[in-house]
Amino acid sequence: MEFVIRSCSQFSSIKIIKILIIWCPQYGIYINRLETIQRKFMRFLQYKCKQYDTSYESRCKRHHILPLMERRKIADTVLYVKIAQSLVDCPNLLSSVKLRVPNRSVRRLVTLFIPQCHTKYRHNSFLVRTATQVNRLLESNDLDLFNSKPSKFKQAIASDWFESVS
Known part of the structure; x- marks a missing residue:
């Protein structure tokens, strides 16, 4: 310090x-x-x-x-969105982004597939942790994974935090 x-x-x-x-x-x-x-x-x-x-x-x-935890969420989310939009040239990571396509009509549309995790280590991995965060943002805000700019995701996380603090 x-x-x-x-x-x-x-x-x-x-x-x-x-x-x-x-x-x-x-x-x-x-x-x-x-x-x-x-x-x-x-x-x-x-x-x-x-x-x-x-x-x-x-x-x-x-x-x-922002607190460091929120800033890490923003950095992870922006990187994930850039990978999904092919703004980061890494085919191995792009193949890890799994879209969820339901075989029947559902009320709550979840965009990204999140595998079941049996260990905390897997649950805290970058792809699982960030896919969960992106799904929450897509549900609660007017964002689109492929058409919204990464900066919109950043603004959504920051504004959610600043609104929650009174």
């Missing part, structure tokens, strides 16, 4: 926050450790700006910075 505070004078705060996104742990203890770094940084930023908020979420909202 001291490195982050010392570096504030040399780098912009956004660059430092972006560095923290590189690591994407799946276990809660490691997620909390990384989030703790941003929490401390947000308290430091609050002190420097002389604007005091009681909760971490309200500090993030005031400074227009």
